[in-house]
Amino acid sequence: xxxxxxxxxxxxxxxxxxxxxxxxxxxxxxxxxxxxxxxxxxxxxxxxxxxxxxxxxxxxxxxxxxxxxxxxxxxxxxxxxxxxxxxxxxxxxxxxxxxxxxxxxxxxxxxx
Numbered sequence: 001x002x003x004x005x006x007x008x009x010x011x012x013x014x015x016x017x018x019x020x021x022x023x024x025x026x027x028x029x030x031x032x033x034x035x036x037x038x039x040x041x042x043x044x045x046x047x048x049x050x051x052x053x054x055x056x057x058x059x060x061x062x063x064x065x066x067x068x069x070x071x072x073x074x075x076x077x078x079x080x081x082x083x084x085x086x087x088x089x090x091x092x093x094x095x096x097x098x099x100x101x102x103x104x105x106x107x108x109x110x111x112x
Contacts, residue, residue, distance in 0.1 A: 022047025
């Protein structure tokens with residue numbers, strides 16, 4: 001778990017070093033020793049491909065985690081990635097100092 005957190009922080013540092021470029025907020029969530037989730041909220045869907053191709057620390061961290069994830073013969077490693085489109089948020093949804101409702105309103109006005 002320590003190695004995963006270290007990799008997560010190095011990816012965040014790389015994103016910040018590149019100017020953030022669309023990352024609004026992220027979190028590393030541990031359900032248990034076998035289930036770890038990285039949640040990130042991006043300003044636009046165009047920022048996600050930028051992240052995937054321009055931040056090599058992301059690829060390096062993903063490669064390192066393969067040795068630590070569950071593996072089943074015939075299925076491969078239990079590691080996956082998804083993209084979700086947020087359609088609405090409640091008026092009181094705040095995350096520390098990050099006001100997701102305001103960000104969502106900006107995105108909705110742009111029509112993304």
